[in-house]
Amino acid sequence: GAVVSQHPSWVICKSGTSVKIECRSLDFQATTMFWYRQFPKQSLMLMATSNEGSKATYEQGVEKDKFLINHASLTLSTLTVTSAHPEDSSFYICSAPQGMRGYTFGSGTRLTVV
Amino acid sequence: EDQVTQSPEALRLQEGESSSLNCSYTVSGLRGLFWYRQDPGKGPEFLFTLYSAGEEKEKERLKATLTKKESFLHITAPKPEDSATYLCAVQAGSNFGNEKLTFGTGTRLTIIP
Numbered sequence: 476g477a478v479v480s481q482h483p484s485w486v487i488c489k490s491g492t493s494v495k496i497e498c499r500s501l502d503f504q505a506t507t508m509f510w511y512r513q514f515p516k517q518s519l520m521l522m523a524t525s526n527e528g529s530k531a532t533y534e535q536g537v538e539k540d541k542f543l544i545n546h547a548s549l550t551l552s553t554l555t556v557t558s559a560h561p562e563d564s565s566f567y568i569c570s571a572p573q574g575m576r577g578y579t580f581g582s583g584t585r586l587t588v589v
Numbered sequence: 590e591d592q593v594t595q596s597p598e599a600l601r602l603q604e605g606e607s608s609s610l611n612c613s614y615t616v617s618g619l620r621g622l623f624w625y626r627q628d629p630g631k632g633p634e635f636l637f638t639l640y641s642a643g644e645e646k647e648k649e650r651l652k653a654t655l656t657k658k659e660s661f662l663h664i665t666a667p668k669p670e671d672s673a674t675y676l677c678a679v680q681a682g683s684n685f686g687n688e689k690l691t692f693g694t695g696t697r698l699t700i701i702p
Contacts, residue, residue, distance in 0.1 A: 521691075568632050568633075570633075573635075577623040578623075578635075580633045
């Protein structure tokens, strides 16, 4: 089946630094990638939608200058958290549409900002 | 605005004790309702897609059903390995397959041996 590989699985960074999260579609081409954030014991909240070759679409309340999304190719989408702060600590997950199977999700990235 | 509400928030069952999880939704133009399983620290794993009222799907000990207002995930004779958070999500819109999913807050299911 379709697989989305997400890296890193966890990262700890210092406040003020930037962190890049990568999602790769391994056996299919992902023209669209959704990026979600999940806080403990809460559900997935959509942050933005990336489309290969065009600018990402951000949900209301999500700072596009802080969460930089690049969909450089049909197999790679990246999320960069710039100038990270402790409140950005969360679980970040990417997902790609799979038609009738809904969406294939990456394994998630646990970001801790100290 | 699309809304998805799941209940209960948490459920503890004895092994073998059957039960149901509820997902109520309000959406304009439902294209699909999805059930996912999520283990701690991992991404959601696809279980079912339902498209129209009256539809049912089964997989091992799980069966999902759909009405015009809600969906149920029935779990029969659960085992400890069924312990996870079960997420419900809806997809609406005209561009089927590329529209975002709206998720409920999930039901944390714990099966006690």
